[in-house]
Amino acid sequence: MNCNTATKYIFLSFLFFAIACSEPEKPVTKEEAAAVATSLANAFAHRNASRFNELLDLDAFKKRIMSHAGNKLAPATVEGVMKSMRSGEFGLQIVRALGNKGTYELVKQYEKDNHQHLVFRLYNEQLNYHDLEIIKKGNQVKIADIFVYITGENLSSTLAESLQSMTEQEEAVKEVGKRDVKKVQLIKKYINANDYERASQVFETLPAVLKEQKLIKMIYVQIASGLGNDKYLAALNKFQQEYPDAPNMYLLMVDAYFLKKDFPAALKCINRLDSLINKDPFLDYYRALICKESDDNVNKLVYLKRLHQNMPGFGSGTLELINTYVDDKQWDQAVPLTQQYRKSKNADTTTLKMLYLLNPDFKKKMKAADYN
CATH class of the missing domain: 1.25.40 (Serine Threonine Protein Phosphatase 5, Tetratricopeptide repeat)
Incomplete structure (x- = not known):
């Protein structure tokens, strides 16, 4: 797969989230993880993305991407993706998603498989959660991976799946150009500005190979949320039909059941989501x-x-x-x-x-x- 093409596509993934040898990973103490949580909360309260971006461990991300892909991806392809990650776009997308009134707050800290985790809630009229896996390399505490609740999977898994999908459709991917990357950027800009009609118009001009990707389908669900209840409900139902076992459906389907006035089902989704987070x-x-x-x-x-x-x-x-x-x-x-x-x-x-x-x-x- 062409590295430039991979880089362009994975950059689109960041727009949604919002979405060789290396030093060995070491356990992090509870106190060290708590200090990271405090610094991140303060940084995002001041709409500063730099602290988040500097905490991301790109080597750890790369290892996890390769692992999720069964080590079948060409190292050069993954390296092309890492160049895009170094741009700091992930942290910037969180800041944009927060807008002026949104919050990025710690919900809980816990330990799993000898790794400290921090669960943050991102809320600005719409709800999402990030579960950050914290590791230590040398004397530096880092973020090794991020479970994004709205996608229902780790960021490394999302990137691996996207790269594999695009590799399998390499001929079609050649149609994806810089103009399409800019279109997705523009769509996110319109969504953040609540201009859903324009976002929808630009979305319709994207090539089919992009519209078939799970991440882009989820972007359309975001767009549909501002196009009226009928279109939003249709988009949610379609996504549920295509991905019935997706672990993020509890979060996504709250709105669907609410619009259907199936309030017991909506409440059940909230309770199950709360059980997954344990507790918010x-x-x-x-x-x-x-x-x-x-x-x-x-x-x-x-x-x-x-x-x-x-x-x-x-x-x-x-x-x-x-x-x-x-x-x-x-x-x-x-x-x-x-x-x-x-x-x-x-x-x-x-x-x-x-x-x-x-x-x-x-x-x-x-x-x-x-x-x-």
């Missing part, structure tokens, strides 16, 4: 939204109160809890919580004003409390 308190937000749509007000309040207890800084969850208290006329709960929320740096004053407008009694209670 943030998922109570999704549970509460499902209960809200199914008019299960009792459990909605339970989930929102637990969410606020575990994640008091999550503004959207706090607003939902305030709104629930207002609907139930629980002023002794709504008023102090709102006073506390208004002090937060990212308080959504527009939504609060709308709450006051729709609930005059709430506005009076707040004025009285502020006066006192």
Whole structure:
């Protein structure tokens, strides 16, 4: 397979995520892994991708890619891919996916097969998780691989599968040029800007060999999410039919069941996803939204109160809890919580004003409390 072609295609993979001899790997202590977690969280909070990119161990990635491919890929082909990885595009894509309001937060740290792992949640209206495998080479702590929940597999496995697929279709791959790489870049730019119509228009101009790739199909699911419920549901159902056993279906199908108004199935997906992660308190937000749509007000309040207890800084969850208290006329709960929320740096004053407008009694209670 032509190395330049491989490099071009794998660059497209990074756009989604968001997606010789070397020093031996050594175990990492819990304290070292925790320090990495803190530095990554701080870096992404300031929208700085450099810390993430410098932690990526390209030699470890290369070994894992070759292993997933059964060592059947030509070393030169994989080396062509590594040149693209050195561009730092992975970290930049995470920053772009975060936008201005998104978060990249540590969910848990655990040990598996003598390796420390860090599970991060990426949330900006859409949800994804990254499970980082941490290793040590010499005195340097590095990221050896990343399990990306939205794809349901390790990044190294995704790259290996993509390279093998493109190798088998080498003649068709010759049709993929730099212009197509730029088109996929443009699609991601439009998605991040919520311009899904333009993203769809550019997607339709991609060559068939790209549209047949799993990663590109998942990009279309992202596009369809902004084209209306009917197209989004159709895209989700089609992806499920093509990849029924994909381990990421719990995450993807939450929206599908929600749109179908099959709320028990949506809740089951959330619970199974939570079991895989073991555990993320943030998922109570999704549970509460499902209960809200199914008019299960009792459990909605339970989930929102637990969410606020575990994640008091999550503004959207706090607003939902305030709104629930207002609907139930629980002023002794709504008023102090709102006073506390208004002090937060990212308080959504527009939504609060709308709450006051729709609930005059709430506005009076707040004025009285502020006066006192």
